[in-house]
Amino acid sequence: MWILRINMTDRTSKWEAVPERFRTLYGRALTSKIVAEEVPPLCHALGPNNKLVFSAGIVTSTPAPTSARISVGCKSPLTGGIKEANAGTSWGPDLASMRIRALIVEGLPQDTDKFWGTFIHWDKDAQKPVVEFFDASEYTGKDVYESYPMIYQRFEGRISIASIGNAGEYGYGNSGIVFNDQAKRPSRYAGRGGVGAVMASKRLKFIVLNEKGSPGVEIVDKALFDEGRKKMIDAIRTHPISKPKGGLNTYGTAVLVNILNEAGGLPTRNFSAGRFDGAPKTAGEAIFETNKERTGKEVYNHACSPGCIIQCSNTLFNPDKSERASCIEYESTWALGANLGVDDLDDIATMVHLCNAYGLDTIETGVTLGVAMEGGVIPFGDSKGAIQLIHEMGKGTPTGKMLGGGAEVAGKLLGVRRVPTVKGQAMPAYEPRAVKGIGITYATTTMGADHTAGYTICPEILGVSGKQDPLSPEGKAALSRAFQATTAFIDSSGHCLFIAFPILDIASGFEGFIQECNGVLGTNWSADDVVAYGAEVLKVERAFNEAAGIKAEADRLPEFMHLEPLPPHNQVFDVPDEALDSVFKEM
Numbered sequence: 001m002w003i004l005r006i007n008m009t010d011r012t013s014k015w016e017a018v019p020e021r022f023r024t025l026y027g028r029a030l031t032s033k034i035v036a037e038e039v040p041p042l043c044h045a046l047g048p049n050n051k052l053v054f055s056a057g058i059v060t061s062t063p064a065p066t067s068a069r070i071s072v073g074c075k076s077p078l079t080g081g082i083k084e085a086n087a088g089t090s091w092g093p094d095l096a097s098m099r100i101r102a103l104i105v106e107g108l109p110q111d112t113d114k115f116w117g118t119f120i121h122w123d124k125d126a127q128k129p130v131v132e133f134f135d136a137s138e139y140t141g142k143d144v145y146e147s148y149p150m151i152y153q154r155f156e157g158r159i160s161i162a163s164i165g166n167a168g169e170y171g172y173g174n175s176g177i178v179f180n181d182q183a184k185r186p187s188r189y190a191g192r193g194g195v196g197a198v199m200a201s202k203r204l205k206f207i208v209l210n211e212k213g214s215p216g217v218e219i220v221d222k223a224l225f226d227e228g229r230k231k232m233i234d235a236i237r238t239h240p241i242s243k244p245k246g247g248l249n250t251y252g253t254a255v256l257v258n259i260l261n262e263a264g265g266l267p268t269r270n271f272s273a274g275r276f277d278g279a280p281k282t283a284g285e286a287i288f289e290t291n292k293e294r295t296g297k298e299v300y301n302h303a304c305s306p307g308c309i310i311q312c313s314n315t316l317f318n319p320d321k322s323e324r325a326s327c328i329e330y331e332s333t334w335a336l337g338a339n340l341g342v343d344d345l346d347d348i349a350t351m352v353h354l355c356n357a358y359g360l361d362t363i364e365t366g367v368t369l370g371v372a373m374e375g376g377v378i379p380f381g382d383s384k385g386a387i388q389l390i391h392e393m394g395k396g397t398p399t400g401k402m403l404g405g406g407a408e409v410a411g412k413l414l415g416v417r418r419v420p421t422v423k424g425q426a427m428p429a430y431e432p433r434a435v436k437g438i439g440i441t442y443a444t445t446t447m448g449a450d451h452t453a454g455y456t457i458c459p460e461i462l463g464v465s466g467k468q469d470p471l472s473p474e475g476k477a478a479l480s481r482a483f484q485a486t487t488a489f490i491d492s493s494g495h496c497l498f499i500a501f502p503i504l505d506i507a508s509g510f511e512g513f514i515q516e517c518n519g520v521l522g523t524n525w526s527a528d529d530v531v532a533y534g535a536e537v538l539k540v541e542r543a544f545n546e547a548a549g550i551k552a553e554a555d556r557l558p559e560f561m562h563l564e565p566l567p568p569h570n571q572v573f574d575v576p577d578e579a580l581d582s583v584f585k586e587m
Helices: 027-038 091-097 144-154 192-201 222-238 247-251 253-262 284-295 330-335 345-358 362-374 383-395 398-404 407-414 436-444 457-462 476-493 497-505 507-521 527-547 577-585
Strands: 002-007 012-017 052-056 069-075 082-088 100-106 116-123 128-135 160-163 177-180 186-190 204-210 323-325
Touching (some): 002 128, 027 052, 027 100, 027 527, 052 091, 069 091, 069 186, 069 192, 069 476, 082 091, 082 192, 082 527, 091 100, 091 204, 144 160, 144 186, 144 345, 192 204, 222 497, 247 253, 253 284, 253 330, 253 457, 284 345, 323 345, 330 345, 330 362, 345 362, 345 383, 362 383, 362 398, 362 407, 383 398, 398 407, 436 457, 436 476, 436 577, 476 507, 476 527, 476 577, 497 507, 507 527
Antiparallel strands (some): 002 012, 052 069, 052 100, 069 082, 082 186, 116 128, 160 204, 177 186
């Protein structure tokens, strides 16, 4: 296995052996470790000293189910701290198949007016990957739905693509890195934290992979791996949330819209209420029924990446059966729907498509537009105005560039008091005043407000691993801590976070999850080792943030959430600071 360094200063590549101390580090564990060791915490995120690190997970590119994730790490231009964002795509398995443990992009070219691409492919004669650079000038200024077909045509064969859109080129804090899905759509995003701007700062537009002929991932103990794999498949295919034609496969992640709305935890009109009357029109059930009406058949969801058996990625079709948008995630339909007071599903889909096209994170975009509505730029409910503002972001107008900086920047410029961010990053689609555990995760995660960092929605809303009262703060610090540590390991394994549903409820599934990893690595990890591994990842990230000036005092929610009771439960966020501080003190 290798670590591949791509230096954009002189457009050279360098291969290094994986050091022994990295032997069991993959995915998030490895991206965060490399960033912590090699990136000065106080450097400018778009300057020459930041680095962009890609790493696939432990079981990525093996037959393990639902495991095609790629982690992207750097210092975030949005939060100023460490960042890991991940996506499901063939790009991750292709990188792992070529036995590239980590790809590190570093340096800045002298010519900042020009963008470049890299093409990495397997050389059967040399028995190693080869890196070629190409001039990407002709693709700049184009949205990714324009540029991707051109890249597929240029590089024949089965390729995978990582790229930035217009938002990255403009250096927005609200810009992601886009990867292809199974149907060659540019729709799978490592979206949060401004990772797209970091890639653009290196003047790198594309990283194209062709793994044909590569040796694939070595599995040390195949019998153990196969045993674990079978347990994982059985768990996924029998759990009601993840099974075929279950909640996710039928309604996608947007199945959560009605559930959170009923619980009073669906943030509405810039986090001013917990219920939205128009929510059912924007939910997964509405997408399913709309597609049934427009296509004349029941349309179940598809896999975003190789080997996914959960298959939760949806598509909304137009009346003429053409695609309007894919994929409309829960976070996206909320951010561009209830959060803006919008209940027009077609307009929401248009906004999702535009965010994908321009390279914008849908969560940060929706929350930023909510802040702009609060500031009087356009009224709540004005979906056509919101569409126009997204176009302005994609075209780089002065207003668009202001909004591209994210919700916190927009709030400061517009003089808005209700700005739902933590450490500079916008809150996702769960109201902390109605779901206290996820509020603790928002406050304390190293990533800025991020639901995926410690998904306490499992027990608080869905009853997975036991039901807990979402309105109660009792015991939630320990709950968040446990979920954050376990999640850090899942992010390092290469599995999708949604395996959490079956493995938390089905003991054999969790056992199989660990056996898969042990089978690949030849380790003998237990459940306690998994939690300890995740906790170590968090400690590395926490140390980086503290050195960057982000200390315990930053682990707080916005003041308005402590002061303004949230309808319909009329709750405030009443978790004591001592409980928030205990998440890392007791780790």
